[in-house]
Amino acid sequence: MTWTLAARTRKMTSSAIRDLLKLTERPGIISFAGGLPSPAAFPVEAFAAACDKVLTAADARSSLQYATTEGLPALREAVAASLPWKVDPANVLITTGSQQGLDLAAKVLIDPGSRILVETPTYLGALQAFQPMEPTVVGVASDESxxxxxxxxxxxxxxxxxxALPNFQNPTGRTMDEARRVAVSEAARQSGVPILEDNPYGELWFDAPPPAPLTSRDPENTIYMGSFSKVLAPGLRLGFLVAPTEIHHRLVMAKQAADLHSPSFNQRVVAEVLKDGFLDRHVPTIRALYKGQRDAMLAALDRDMSGLGVSWNRPAGGMFLWVRLPAGLSAAALLPRAVEKGVAFVPGEPFYAGQPDDRTLRLSFVTASREQIATGVAALAAAVREAIAELPAAQRDAALAVA
Amino acid sequence: MTWTLAARTRKMTSSAIRDLLKLTERPGIISFAGGLPSPAAFPVEAFAAACDKVLTAADARSSLQYATTEGLPALREAVAASLPWKVDPANVLITTGSQQGLDLAAKVLIDPGSRILVETPTYLGALQAFQPMEPTVVGVASDESxxxxxxxxxxxxxxxxxxALPNFQNPTGRTMDEARRVAVSEAARQSGVPILEDNPYGELWFDAPPPAPLTSRDPENTIYMGSFSKVLAPGLRLGFLVAPTEIHHRLVMAKQAADLHSPSFNQRVVAEVLKDGFLDRHVPTIRALYKGQRDAMLAALDRDMSGLGVSWNRPAGGMFLWVRLPAGLSAAALLPRAVEKGVAFVPGEPFYAGQPDDRTLRLSFVTASREQIATGVAALAAAVREAIAELPAAQRDAALAVA
Structure with a gap:
């Protein structure tokens, strides 16, 4: 082959999740694997009205033209106004999904071999976005907070x-509580480590909003990333970041080189949809929908998984919960057995920067319906039961003793 | 500051063009600077109809959902079918503008210090996209072909x-003729150098289509990049690339990490617009429009610039033409004087990987109207005349002697 590949390609991996999604897309499989928001939550009529308005406006053609890299002023202002600390719209950058914010931050902040810190476990897409800049990724020990x-x-x-992803984290669903935020913010400041705060799920709280973002405690030393994917729709690929002026300037240059700007049409449509407090009316419907589905999944787990040595958390929002299998079982080994029984999930392994806990797995409760959740969890429990039954006797007893 | 920036940020520059555009956006300035397609060429009604169709279809919600990184199958098939050599849709990747194709290719093919070759001059946005991977960029001597x-x-x-950008190049407007394509393709093959072929302007020919792409001569050793920005509208940020299977696979992984996928909604809308041979009817109207504007600019240059020692080319398509000032004048120094007289252009300097020719400048003939072109070229000629008059006598005589 004529081609010589860059050394970084040896470490590039396709998302195990996305590859898995392809395998589990066959009809009849109930998938707890994907992080797909419920299509029922997409405001189709509002988008249709906004598209119509943008394309029949006097300046319709400008929504189809090249635009500034920083983003549409009206959208940057709406983002700044929506955040719970004082944000100058000049510090906002509209991105092609919040995933792009990770790519840009990596380009601006990571040299080959640079040490970067992540939670344990952490968002897989972040590990993939950082990887091309060849950092040394170090996992910080973490608990449910x-x-x-x-x-x-x-x-x-x-x-x-x-x-850090403090709210309803992907993959675990856990949330950093107020005391931990204070302590983490203080530890980062004392150590002189800036924070990259990712908050795609923060609006999806079920009973009470999460504590204030880390960024609000130290905006000069933090890049904050948000997304319209979970409150409006992911298919528009619009996210945003907020960064201190000097860093913002570099991120804008990196974005200009990466894709010039995010689609001006989509920015106009979203700015139109956001008018008149649309999200204040719309997001509560998503919260209610997802809360019902979380409850359905917790009820099914309580019903079907008890006595099997399986543990799980009870997330206060978001899209995911985190399960740990009994000793002796591996989530990756369980997967084919589960798929055979008609249910899919994501093994926890790829979410770890260091040594993975191979007993963990992620369940999404937002894509499947409540009925599918009940059926799928029952199938998953059957798979776990089978796997335990195949363990050597001593291991089997140890696994079940935990329950 | 807590922040430590990556070494690559020291070489990152904002596009001189985009910074300049900001300066020349003040009312009353006729701009030949930007590479903005004429808004008159945007098919607003077709987009409105397509948005409506996509958002009222039975599967409307899937157009707002996450999607595969590779792109919408229907759009990949339309791209493959539109190209003048045999392309398997599996080798197509939909990108967030063709600019993203450059970013992805850089990630997959460039290690720090890797040697890469570009034309002289070359597209500035490509230099910016390659730069974060820290290549050594070498300009290949080039002529009007x-x-x-x-x-x-x-x-x-x-x-x-x-x-290489063989058709109606940005910045020069020049086109690689058939004999040169044969020779360049052969030289690259003999030397074992793959080609990155960028073709955003190829459809914008005025009298006859350009020769077949370099890629069609050696698809296994070429990445081909195209765009919907110039034939439909840039505000949708949709482009594509075609790559040999192994390289395609790496580019998909790089794209997944960069922005997961390009907006599914935009892909659906464009796939809808493309149906029934829309481009076959629409693109000829753009060709006619731009040809008229090129003719207006050439007529104005012939009328106002003769006898001033200025030379320019006569592009057979695209959006730009390339001007060279007489010896002793610098395009960068001329710019403030031109802006004072109400006209803007882009100095040629930033388009050179190596030693720039500071007498060159780029004129876009597609954004301004024919009337504005006549007024703007007259203003530019007045600025040149003034600058020549201020030269020392000997230099002035030498400059004018060329004419």
């Missing part, structure tokens, strides 16, 4: 940033 | 690729 401040401090030296 | 095959061969050793 997020990263442990002492371990963050212990690993901070020379770190370019700490990447 | 494109790169010189002997110089390509002489500089080929170890080069990761040769980047």
């Amino acid at each position: 997020g990263a442990l401040p002492d371990d963050l401090k212990a690993k901070a030296e020379g770190a370019r940033f700490f990447y | 494109g790169a010189l095959p002997d110089d390509l061969k002489a500089k080929a050793e170890g080069a990761r690729f040769f980047y």
